[in-house]
Amino acid sequence: MLLVIxxxxxxxxxxxxxxxxxxxxxxxVYFNNPGDSSLGFTIENHQGEETEYGYEIFxxxxxxxxxxxxxxxGAKQTLTxxxxxxxxxVTIEVDAEDLKYxxxxxxx
Amino acid sequence: MILSIIKLILVFPFIFILPGFFFLLAIFGxxxxxxxxxxxxVLIIPSSLILVDLSVLAINKIGIPISGIVMVGVILIxxxxxxxxxxxxxxxxxxxxxxxxxxxxxxxxxFNFSFWQSIFIFFSxxxxxxxxxxxxxxxxxPSSTDxxxxxxxxxxxxxxxxxxxxxxxxxxxxxxxxxxxFNLISGIGVMSAFxxxxxxxxxxxxxxxxxxxxxxxxxxxxxxxxxxxVTGVLYAVSAPQGKYISGGVVxxxxxxxxxxxxxxxLYRSLSEGSGLFAGLFIFSAAGLFYxxxxxxxxxxFSVAAIMAVYLILNIKNIFKIILQWIKIFFKPFPVAVxxxxxxxxxxxxxxxxxxxxxxxxxxxxxxxxxxxxxxxxQIESNVGSARLLLSAIGLILLFxxxxxxxxxxxxxxxxxxxxxxxxxxxxxMYVNIPSSRVGNYLFLPFSLxxxxxxxxxxxxxKKSSTKFFTAVILYTLLFFVITSGLSDSAEAxxxxxxxxxxxxxxxxxxxxxxxxxxxxxVVLKDHVNIYGDSWYKLFxxxxxxxxxxxxxxxxxxxxxxxxxxxxxxxxxKPLSPExxxxxxxxxxxxxxxxxxxxxxxFEAYPGFSKVYESNYISVFKKD
Numbered sequence: 001m002l003l004v005i006x007x008x009x010x011x012x013x014x015x016x017x018x019x020x021x022x023x024x025x026x027x028x029v030y031f032n033n034p035g036d037s038s039l040g041f042t043i044e045n046h047q048g049e050e051t052e053y054g055y056e057i058f059x060x061x062x063x064x065x066x067x068x069x070x071x072x073x074g075a076k077q078t079l080t081x082x083x084x085x086x087x088x089x090v091t092i093e094v095d096a097e098d099l100k101y102x103x104x105x106x107x108x
Numbered sequence: 109m110i111l112s113i114i115k116l117i118l119v120f121p122f123i124f125i126l127p128g129f130f131f132l133l134a135i136f137g138x139x140x141x142x143x144x145x146x147x148x149x150v151l152i153i154p155s156s157l158i159l160v161d162l163s164v165l166a167i168n169k170i171g172i173p174i175s176g177i178v179m180v181g182v183i184l185i186x187x188x189x190x191x192x193x194x195x196x197x198x199x200x201x202x203x204x205x206x207x208x209x210x211x212x213x214x215x216x217x218x219f220n221f222s223f224w225q226s227i228f229i230f231f232s233x234x235x236x237x238x239x240x241x242x243x244x245x246x247x248x249x250p251s252s253t254d255x256x257x258x259x260x261x262x263x264x265x266x267x268x269x270x271x272x273x274x275x276x277x278x279x280x281x282x283x284x285x286x287x288x289x290f291n292l293i294s295g296i297g298v299m300s301a302f303x304x305x306x307x308x309x310x311x312x313x314x315x316x317x318x319x320x321x322x323x324x325x326x327x328x329x330x331x332x333x334x335x336x337x338v339t340g341v342l343y344a345v346s347a348p349q350g351k352y353i354s355g356g357v358v359x360x361x362x363x364x365x366x367x368x369x370x371x372x373x374l375y376r377s378l379s380e381g382s383g384l385f386a387g388l389f390i391f392s393a394a395g396l397f398y399x400x401x402x403x404x405x406x407x408x409f410s411v412a413a414i415m416a417v418y419l420i421l422n423i424k425n426i427f428k429i430i431l432q433w434i435k436i437f438f439k440p441f442p443v444a445v446x447x448x449x450x451x452x453x454x455x456x457x458x459x460x461x462x463x464x465x466x467x468x469x470x471x472x473x474x475x476x477x478x479x480x481x482x483x484x485x486q487i488e489s490n491v492g493s494a495r496l497l498l499s500a501i502g503l504i505l506l507f508x509x510x511x512x513x514x515x516x517x518x519x520x521x522x523x524x525x526x527x528x529x530x531x532x533x534x535x536x537m538y539v540n541i542p543s544s545r546v547g548n549y550l551f552l553p554f555s556l557x558x559x560x561x562x563x564x565x566x567x568x569x570k571k572s573s574t575k576f577f578t579a580v581i582l583y584t585l586l587f588f589v590i591t592s593g594l595s596d597s598a599e600a601x602x603x604x605x606x607x608x609x610x611x612x613x614x615x616x617x618x619x620x621x622x623x624x625x626x627x628x629x630v631v632l633k634d635h636v637n638i639y640g641d642s643w644y645k646l647f648x649x650x651x652x653x654x655x656x657x658x659x660x661x662x663x664x665x666x667x668x669x670x671x672x673x674x675x676x677x678x679x680x681k682p683l684s685p686e687x688x689x690x691x692x693x694x695x696x697x698x699x700x701x702x703x704x705x706x707x708x709x710f711e712a713y714p715g716f717s718k719v720y721e722s723n724y725i726s727v728f729k730k731d
Contacts, residue, residue, distance in 0.1 A: 014301035
C-alpha cells in the first residue's frame with residue numbers, strides 16, 4: 001500500500017511536470033523548415049500566461065518588417081513573412097518584456 | 109491519467125509477483141517447511157524477474173515476436189506450468205504434520221517479530237519509502253544519462269519485437285527486458301515515470317532480500333529488523349540508493365537485489381546440505397549473469413572468498429568439506445539447473461560481455477588512476493561514516509565469537525573482506541574496474557555487519573550489569589548513526605528540479621526529429637551543458653549513436669588509447685582546421701547546444717544559421 005501511494009504520487013508528479021506548460025515559463029522560436037530557404041517560423045508561448053510578442057525581421061541587418069502578436073498561454077502561432085527581396089541573411093528577432101529570441105538563416 | 113495509474117498498479121504484480129509465486133509453489137509447495145511465508149514473499153520478486161528475463165530470451169530464440177499479448181500469454185503459461193508441476197509434486201501428497209511442524213516452526217520463528225520489532229520495521233520502511241519518494245519527486249521526469257541510454261534499447265525491443273544486437277559489451281540484456289515487457293503490457297511509454305518506479309521497486313525489494321540473508325545467517329530477529337533501518341533508512345539518498353534510482357543505474361540496482369538472493373541460496377545449500385537450494389543458487393546466479401556484469405563479477409569473487417574463508421577456518425577438514433560441497437552440487441536438481449543455464453548461455457543467448465576482450469579489460473593490473481583503489485577517506489564517504497563504524501564493530505564482534513564450523517562467519521567475514529580488498533587494493537585481486545563502482549557494493553556486507561552490530565549491542569544492554577554506562581555508549585552511538593546516516597536525506601528536500609530544462613531539451617529533440625532527414629542530415633548535440641540530452645536518441649530511434657554527442661571533456665583524454673575528438677572539436681572550436689575537417693568527415697550539419705553558453709559563441713561564427721532558440725536550447729544549421 002505504501003508503495004502504491006508513493007508510485008501513484010510520483011507517476012502523477014512526472015506526468016504533470018512532463019507538460020511543456022505546467023509550472024514553467026519559457027518561449028521558443030523556430031523556423032518551420034530549417035533545411036530550405038523558406039522563412040515560415042513559429043512562436044510557442046509556454047510562459048504560463050497570455051503574452052504579447054513583438055517581432056522584427058531584418059534582411060542583411062536592415063529592418064524590413066515588424067509586428068506584434070498576442071499568443072495564449074500554451075499556444076503557438078505560425079507566421080509566414082512574405083519577402084519580395086533578394087537573397088541574404090534573414091534575421092528574426094522576437095521579444096516580450098525582458099525576453100529576447102533570435103533566429104536567422106541565409107536565403108538565396 | 110487515472111487509467112495509466114491503474115495500469116501501472118496492475119502490471120507491477122502481474123510481472124513481478126505472478127510468475128515467481130507459482131515458481132516457488134512448484135519448488136516448495138504450500139508448506140513453510142523449507143522457507144517461511146516471509147521468505148517466500150520476498151523471493152517471489154527476484155524469481156519473477158529472472159523468469160521473465162529467461163522466457164523472453166527463449167521466445168526470442170524461437171522467433172516469436174515480443175509483444176504485449178505474447179508476454180501476457182508467456183507469463184500466464186509460465187504460471188500455469190509451474191502450477192501443474194506443483195500439482196504433480198505436491199497435489200496428492202500430504203505432509204505428515206508431526207514431521208513438518210518442527211521445521212516449519214523453525215522457519216517461521218526467524219520472522220516471528222515482536223510487536224516492537226514489527227513497529228520498528230514498519231517505520232523503517234515508511235522512512236525508506238518516504239525519503240526516496242521525496243528525493244525522486246524532484247528527479248522523476250526522465251532526464252538521467254544512464255536511463256536515457258538504457259531506454260533507447262528498451263524502445264528498440266518494443267519497436268522491433270526482437271532483442272537487440274548491442275555490438276558492445278556495455279549493455280546487458282537483463283537490464284532491458286523487464287522494462288520492455290512492462291511497456292508492452294501496460295502501454296505506458298518509456299518516457300514516463302515507470303522506468304524509475306521499477307528501479308525504486310527493485311531497490312526496496314533489495315532491502316528485503318538482504319534482510320532474509322541476515323535472518324538466516326544470524327538467526328536473530330533483532331538483526332533482521334535492524335537491516336531495514338541500516339539499509340533502507342541510513343544513506344537513503346546517496347549512491348547506490350536514491351541517486352542510483354534517479355540516475356538509472358539499472359544493472360547495479362537489480363544486482364544489489366539479486367546478489368543477496370544468490371548468497372542466501374548458497375548459504376542454505378551449504379549449511380543444510382540441500383541440493384534444492386544449490387539449484388536455486390545457480391538459478392539466481394544465472395539471473396545475475398544475464399543482468400549485470402559487474403554484479404556477477406562481484407558475486408564470483410564473493411563466493412570464492414566465502415568458500416576460501418570457510419576452508420581456511422576448517423583447514424583440518426578441507427578435503428571432507430570439498431567432498432561435501434561436491435555432493436551437494438552434484439545432486440540431480442542443481443545439475444539439471446546448471447545444464448539448463450549452460451544451454452541458455454551457449455545456445456539461447458550469450459551475454460554480450462562473454463568475450464575475451466571484455467574479460468581481459470576487467471581483469472589484470474589496474475590500467476587507470478580511477479582503478480587503483482579508494483583510500484580510507486573515500487571508502488568512508490562511499491559507505492557512510494555510521495555504517496563504516498557499525499560494520500567495524502560487527503566485524504570485531506564476529507571475530508570475538510568466531511566458530512569456524514558455522515557458515516555464518518565465513519559468509520559475513522568473507523563477503524566483507526573481499527569487497528574491502530577489491531575496493532582498497534584491486535591490484536592484489538587482479539581487478540581492473542573503476543574502484544568507486546566496486547565500492548558501491550560495500551554497503552551490502554557492511555549493512556549486514558551493521559545490523560548484526562546493533563542487534564548484538566542491544567543484547568549486551570539487556571545482559572549488562574552496569575546498564576547506565578552501556579546505555580550511554582549505546583545512545584551516543586545511535587545519535588552518531590542517526591545524524592550521520594540521515595545527513596544525506598536532507599538533500600532529498602533541497603534538490604532543485606530541472607523539469608523546465610528537461611522539457612526544453614525534449615522539445616528541441618522533437619523539433620529536430622520532425623525537421624531533419626536522418627538519411628542525410630547528421631545531428632550533434634552537447635552532453636556537457638544540456639540536461640537530459642541522452643534522451644535525444646529516443647526521438648530519432650535511428651541508431652544508438654545517433655545523434656552524435658559531445659561527451660564530458662575528460663573522456664577525450666585517455667592515456668591508454670587515442671580517442672575520437674571530433675564531437676568535441678565541432679562544438680568547442682568549430683572554425684579551427686580540426687573542427688572544419690571534422691564537419692567534412694562526419695557530415696554533421698545540425699548542432700544543438702545550450703543557448704546561454706555555446707549558443708552565444710555560435711552566434712559569432714560565420715557559416716551557421718540559427719534555426720531554433722528557446723530559453724535553454726539553440727539549434728544551429730551548418731550552411
